[in-house]
Amino acid sequence: MTKKKQPKEKRPFLPVVVVDGRELNLANLTPAQREWLKERKEKVARWIRF
């Protein structure tokens, strides 16, 4: 019996962005970068929800 193929989960789009002069890869944030970004969350709200 063939297994039904599950639809591939679409990965969210997390770009490299510059926020307040600092270049960040939203797909690969360090804990320190995440904390720093939380204070500026409205600037990346389109891609990340804190």
Added chain:
Amino acid sequence: MPGLSQVMYFASVNDFASIAIPSSSPVTPKEKYTIKTPHTFKAGKCFRKMYVGIEQSQLQYESLGNRDATGYHIIGTGFIPGDSEDLNYFANEAQGDRFIVVVKRADGKLVQVGTEDFPATIRAVHNSNTVTGDSSGYTVNIEAYSPYKYLYDATIQLTPEPEPEA
């Protein structure tokens, strides 16, 4: 510290899905001249980064017209050392295009050169210099006219926008 950082961001006006402007209802009066909404891009497009020499980049504003006139003539210069197929392509394509350029000052603040109504031009001109002289490379001349001096205080997207979901 005066001067500019070694990084500029630019994109052709044709690449934008929307070009943001300052809010029509600013919270404080000075926000009339600060763009706080990020520009958005068409699929496959984003801002590009340009590295320029540290001692050769400058952004200068000049007043337009006589004492009763307003507005600015903006002149930016930068130097990109060397040459490559990519730089050659950029120099040739840019001369006929119009851009939004975001310039990073030495203090990290961002200044926008060019708007939807008054986009900037970028001319990259190559000089080989002499064998015993300074480095060869491109002098990048950025020019725009603008009614106001705009700051940019939003995100700069450096990854191409994905295709919209079907």
